[in-house]
Amino acid sequence: MVNLEPFLYVRESEIEGKGLFTSVAIPEGSVFFEITGEIIDEAECVRREDEENNVYIFWNGDHYIDTFGSEKIMYINHNCNFSCYVYEGEEDRLYLQAARNIMPDEELTIDYGYEEIYDMCRCDQCKEKGSE
Numbered sequence: 001m002v003n004l005e006p007f008l009y010v011r012e013s014e015i016e017g018k019g020l021f022t023s024v025a026i027p028e029g030s031v032f033f034e035i036t037g038e039i040i041d042e043a044e045c046v047r048r049e050d051e052e053n054n055v056y057i058f059w060n061g062d063h064y065i066d067t068f069g070s071e072k073i074m075y076i077n078h079n080c081n082f083s084c085y086v087y088e089g090e091e092d093r094l095y096l097q098a099a100r101n102i103m104p105d106e107e108l109t110i111d112y113g114y115e116e117i118y119d120m121c122r123c124d125q126c127k128e129k130g131s132e
């Protein structure tokens with residue numbers, strides 16, 4: 001992995017609230033950021049989602065990573081036309097991987113991958129669908 005964490009920054013997003021952006025170009029396929037946070041089990045994940053409305057939790061197939069309170073990754077927005085995959089590496093570690101070539105000052109996005117997000121989504125693709 002090439003760690004581009006120092007080059008990622010948070011600012012206002014046209015998609016929703018704040019977003020995560022890159023100040024450098026990222027070539028397609030690069031694994032460039034490790035998703036870290038508090039490791040929690042399923043019961044705690046369900047409780048936080050229900051009681052705290054926490055939507056900053058990632059799943060790596062074995063355990064859950066709560067990124068709430070993180071400086072950067074919790075700000076990544078959903079986009080159906082996403083620019084990054086969540087990549088599972090060794091020892092169940094999760095990373096961001098560029099799904100295509102990303103330009104400097106582009107917003108980084110992923111597919112959140114849960115049902116409700118597609119109803120709430122306001123990405124260009126979904127805006128078109130809504131206006132038909």
Ligand SMILES: [Zn+2]
Pocket residue numbers: 079080081118121122123124125126127
């Ligand atoms: Zn969408």
